[in-house]
Amino acid sequence: MKKYKYILYKKFTIGVAALLMLVGCGLDEEVYSVYTPETFYSSEESVLSSLSGVYRNFALITGMGIEYRVLELPADQVLLHGKIQGWWANTDSEQLMEHKWDASHAYFTTTWNTFFATVGQTNGLIASLEASGMEDIEGPKAELKALRAYAYFYLMDLFGSVPIFLEPRVDPNNLPQQNSRAEVFDFVVSELQEAAEMLPSKTTVGAEYYGRLTKEAVYALLATTYLNGEVYTGTAYNAEAIDYANRVIESGAYTLLPEYFENFAPDNERNSEFIFGGVYTPNVPGGIGQPFVQKVLPGISGGLFGLPYTPQNGFGTRPSVEALYSEEDARKSMFLSHGELRDPRNGEVVMVERIVPDNNSQLYDPERSNSGPVPYVIIPATGIRNQPMNAGIKWIKWQIDPNTNGGNASNDVAFIRYADVLLTKAEALARQGDFEAARLIINEIRGRSGATPLDSINLDDILDERGRELAFEMTRRRDLIRFGKFTDSWEFKEESEPFRTIFPIPRTAIDANPNLEQNPGY
Structure with missing residues (x-):
């Protein structure tokens, strides 16, 4: 049974209402929480409990619910077979698998709301920290900013141009303006870089810190963000992706586990390959399972x-x-x-x-x-x-x-593993023309699983290796888009339109905020 003093599994709602206008709900009153900025924080325990609520948001994403389906079903690995008697027959899922969605798709509304709720929650918690009068708040502030940036990474990746909103509440007479995808990219990078300077290294914290963002975890997020930077901005950032991958590698904080499936065991907590993801404790009161x-x-x-x-x-x-x-x-x-x-x-x-x-x-x-x-x-x-x-x-x-x-099982589910960091470096090296250095990394990954070493590689080989190593781990949609293959045909899906690489802004969000402009094609 996992017991971590920093996870109290209490989800406070400061700031969640701040994003209601963004997610498509009405805003009728100015009561955002029963806690006030001056009274909410009074001890380290209160800070940790608020952080645990934000981490819980991310853990819920990996539970094969709507967000997981939005991340996986439009790609070519995970699918749902509707059954003869109607079980699992779901139009929303079918539209994702066949690339036939529109702006009214309910799953996009839920996913938009999920990530903007995390943005609103972190906005409110940061404001409360700043107003609390407590000392030594820079660490938890950095943690909250990094979590907010990670939520914005997903919003940018899935929906493109979205509002960057950092206040604890929305003025209904001055609704947030939409930022370009490139502007959101710059914001995510800047926030992660700033947070990394304030967070502890994995090499200096104990087991009780497991599940929280460390300096190296944020470096890994930056490597992923930069690897996809050309998709988001039109400019390649391969050198930057290599730099941040190297910061993780050279820290010595992580290693490949000897056996691949150790990553996915029920007791896989605190392993040397897990960088960041959902922590599951279904047998602890208030805990969740996957x-x-x-x-x-x-x-x-x-x-x-x-x-x-x-x-x-x-x-x-x-x-x-x-x-x-x-x-x-x-x-x-x-x-x-x-x-x-x-x-x-x-x-x-x-x-x-x-x-x-x-x-x-x-x-x-x-x-x-x-x-x-x-x-x-x-x-x-x-x-x-x-x-x-x-x-x-x-x-x-x-x-x-x-x-x-x-x-409900207790296997923790990683958003980022050390193997992903190595594959990120290999791909960025290959995109710079250094296929030999990339091949050595690919063969290190393959060697762990007993696969025959490759004598030479091209970019398609790297995509295939990512598909093998990271199957079902919520990376495939991004990978296919980055390699220009997301709109190809595959089993049970015909070739689709180029605009499908970005999802539509939910119609409910546009109805609530006229400053939002719909993505092309929708």
């Missing part, structure tokens, strides 16, 4: 893989994703492929009473079953609609938690 196993595995009742629940059989992947991996690559073992389903604990074939195409199959139990046993067979999917329950490739990347609290 449901990757619950939402991915086939729907078989009766204790499949020893689980105390029936998996939901939702998220899957495409054959082209599994095909990225060579047979000797250890990472390929995450897939539950076409054919007989095998128990990952012992390799035995999973036996059921019978395969039920339109409902959950029942695990075979010789003491209770009255039919079977037959092997459970995964068959190829023919589309994203009206599929049998046993259609489509599944995956177990985040390993089964034996102490799962219902469907």
